[in-house]
Amino acid sequence: MEEKVKGIVLGGTAFLENDKILNIFTLEQGVISAKIKGVKKAGAKLKFASEPFCFAEFLFSKKGELRTVTGASLIDSFYPIREDIVKYFCGGTVVEFVKKFFRENEETSSAFFLTANALKEISYDDKNPKETLIKFLFYALKESGYGLYAEDCAKCNCGIKGRVFFDYRRGAFFCEKCFDGEGREINLSTFKGLNEVLMGNSVDDEIRTKILRLLAFYIENRAEEKINSLVELTKNL
Ligand SMILES: [Zn+2]
Known part of the structure; x- marks a missing residue:
């Protein structure tokens, strides 16, 4: 199942070698967690979406309760x-x-x-x-x-x-x-x-x-x- 939500990254914890589990505050569902893969590798495409304060439209794939970020388009990084x-x-x-x-x-x-x-x-x-x-x-x-x-x-x-x-x-x-x-x-x-x-x-x-x-x-x-x-x-x- 795919989900599209707007959210702000609150923070994340390292998971396996290159992944992170993010806490994201979403407009639609409150605070959720989602896995994001490979973001610790150099040049990772979705690295920006794993940084705290990142406000983006996220695309998730969802299996049961487990969400994985598959895409994100930046709204504001509050740099x-x-x-x-x-x-x-x-x-x-x-x-x-x-x-x-x-x-x-x-x-x-x-x-x-x-x-x-x-x-x-x-x-x-x-x-x-x-x-x-x-x-x-x-x-x-x-x-x-x-x-x-x-x-x-x-x-x-x-x-x-x-x-x-x-x-x-x-x-x-x-x-x-x-x-x-x-x-x-x-x-x-x-x-x-x-x-x-x-x-x-x-x-x-x-x-x-x-x-x-x-x-x-x-x-x-x-x-x-x-x-x-x-x-x-x-x-x-
Ligand atoms: Zn009084």
């Missing part, structure tokens, strides 16, 4: 992601998030467009890649059932001005008056900065890093997943 270390870790966070949070055969078209748009913006836009990543994580968490309520104090809607507390179990922020002991205090500038970025405004790099650290903390504690590229990004860049 600039490879040329800049910050972009690289931002893009890496996007694909790692998808691999960990979206499964096979899920209705994922909105998550797919969110992912493709984030990679496109990180590659080609003048916008800061960390701000694109913050927006991606916020909306991708929502898609995965881990939405954050970040507009205001989740209890009294007071428009928090003083101390602010974050409760990762509820994915919500509280003012000092409403805080009931669950969670931890964060900087007001991190909370305000998150809202600025979500509105499309720019913030200082220090604030971006603090927001990304907060999101990494939330993902680790609430969803119990660690995104290694995100940890690298907030530690060193």
